[in-house]
Amino acid sequence: MNFRIIAAYIVLLVLGVPWYWPSEQDTFYLGLPLWVLVSLFVGFLAALLTAWLFLRSSPPDGGA
Amino acid sequence: MTDLLPFGPGAWLFIGIYVSSLLLFGWFGYRARIANTMRDFYIAGSGFGFVVLVLTLYATQYSGNTLFGFTGMTYRIGYAWIMSVHFMLAIVVFYAIFALRLHRISRKYGYVTPVDYLNDRFCSKAISLIAAIVMVVAVTNFLLAQLMAMGRALQGLAGPQGDLAYNYGVIVLALIMVIYGTLGGLRAVAWSDMIQGGVLMVGFILLLIMLVHQFGPLSSATEMILATGDPDQIRKIRPPPPAMLREWISYILMMGMGAALYPQAIQRIYASGSERVLRRSLAAMAFLPFLTAFIAVVTGIYAIAYVPGLEGAATDQILTRMLRLIQEESILGYGLVVLLFAAILSAIMSTADSALLSISSMLTKDVYAGFIKRDATEAEMTRLGKILSWSLLALLVFLAIVLKEKTSLISLLDRKFDILVQLVPAFMIGIRWRGLHAGPVLAGLVAGLIIALGLAFGPFPFVSAGKIGGFHPGLYGLAVNLMIAVGGSFRLGWRQSAA
Secondary structure (H helix, E strand, C coil): CCHHHHHHHHHHHHHHCCCCCCCCCCCEECCEEHHHHHHHHHHHHHHHHHHHHHHCCCCCCCCC | CCCCCCCCHHHHHHHHHHHHHHHHHHHHHHHCCCCCCHHHHHHHHHCECHHHHHHHHHHHHCCHHHHHHHHHHHHHHHHHHHHHHHHHHHHHHHHHHHHHHHHHHHHHHCCCCHHHHHHHHHCCHHHHHHHHHHHHHHHHHHHHHHHHHHHHHHHHHHHHHHHHHHHHHHHHHHHHHHHHHHHHHHHHHHHHHHHHHHHHHHHHHHHHHHHHHHHCCHHHHHHHHHHCCCHHHHCCCCCCCHHHHHHHHHHHHHHHHHHHCCHHHHHHHHHECCHHHHHHHHHHHCCHHHCCHHHHHHHHHHHHHHCCCCCHHHHHHHHHHHHHHHHHHCHHHHHHHHHHHHHHHHHHHHHHHHHHHHHHHHHHHHHHHHHHCCCCCHHHHHHHHHHHHHHHHHHHHHHHHHHCCCCCHHHHHHHHHHHHHHHHHHHHHCCCCCCCCHHHHHHHHHHHHHHHHHHHHCCCCCCECCEECCECHHHHHHHHHHHHHHHHHHHHHHHHHHC
16 A cells, blocks of 8 residues: 555544534434534545455456 | 344244254355365365355454444444444455455465464464464454354343243354354355345345334434433434544554454455455445444434433343334334344354354464474364364353353453454564564564553553543554564664674
8 A cells, every 4th residue: 555545544534533523513414413424424435445445456357 | 132022933933944054054065175174174265256255254244243232332322333334444444454465375375374374474483372362362252252142132032031042042053053164164154154144234224224114214313312402312413522532543443453353354365266356355345334334323323212211231232122112013023023133143143153163273273283283184183173163162152151141242342352453563564564573573462462451451540441541452552562563673674784
């Protein structure tokens, strides 16, 4: 993993942990508090990045 | 499961047929064996395709704890347990560091256990022995928790005979598991995982559908919690306080690194039919926390709204309280709960069978063949592995019955990872940096274990709820471990180049 990928994960971790929300945040979308929705969205971005990391240079079947 | 309505004969017949059918996989696995070798028995000859690998990884990683522990934890702390989605994803992220390289090396040298890699990489008997002990202890602890969960799953369904049902539940399910596991090895376990993983996945989706059907949309549950006006309940839907944020980061690191080093998961990396299969399986695994951990959190939120007032150990049983409400509603609800019960048994059994197989392989190959009888033949080791599986399971079944209600799922989970993460330098750095030396790795591993266990079990006033400043003791141990392993290796490298 190169530096840019590690940096991307650190940014996603910083955004995924809800430290920057006011403690009395009561806005809701789709039944979920906004801070939960944002955290899940960032988690989904991390999942996409991870899937891309694994699939970007997949060798042909049988390759070891 | 002390809160479910007792099942009728039809439900028992369904559960009985489902559980007994797992024995067939033992027979199929036995018939499909190619050679009487450790690699064929424990790694299934490295022949898993995408569907088998992804479902066996899924069924192994998501245990009874995902269903009971995660819903219970959400009930106690609220939406903040959404951190579970992140830490289950973190496991896959940490695989990106070492899984593909480890897979390549394992195929080249024919590895069976995780310690085989450490043997080759560091040529240190001390590292290998300590790593084997750490992994066996961590996974044995995990297996015991799964056996106890099996008993609890059956306990409440027998009405007044609950205690007896717990004992018989542990014994009968463990017996079925050890029969198919020792007959067909990893093939049988992975094939049964495929069914169990499928049932579990369907179970989670059904659970979500049942909750929405029974209680309405999630927004109404959230509004109900707000409407209580109780500050203790309302804080469960608001952003977590700073202390919990530190815990959040701690869980992501601990679970991410620790669960990536589960020996049974590493053996599945070895068992992948090709690198392409492994890459596709891990890519798929990255999205599964949204289908499982997230649904467990949503269940916990519904429970806060509709089953308020539980405290302490009872909160770990909140899932069954929810299921009872669904079960009482209609015949369809009753049927769905029976199906979901099968999914719960699947989650528990699929994790337990993988742990058992992994422990027996490590005791046989890493301890017996590594230190007691180095010239043991493959057939001899395979036979011993099966005997050890039966003996160990008998001992753990006894402990599960004797200990019964004495542990909490989450506390077990915490201590296991405190020691497993001390293997991070050896596996994750060792595979990427040739300059990592055995001496500093050994010193770091020992120091890390002493610090992690000392902080976890010592009488220190600054340790609160098993954590220090919100961080798990294992992370403090790992920080020192890394400094010694990496710093010491740099120092050795400079000395060698100066000489």
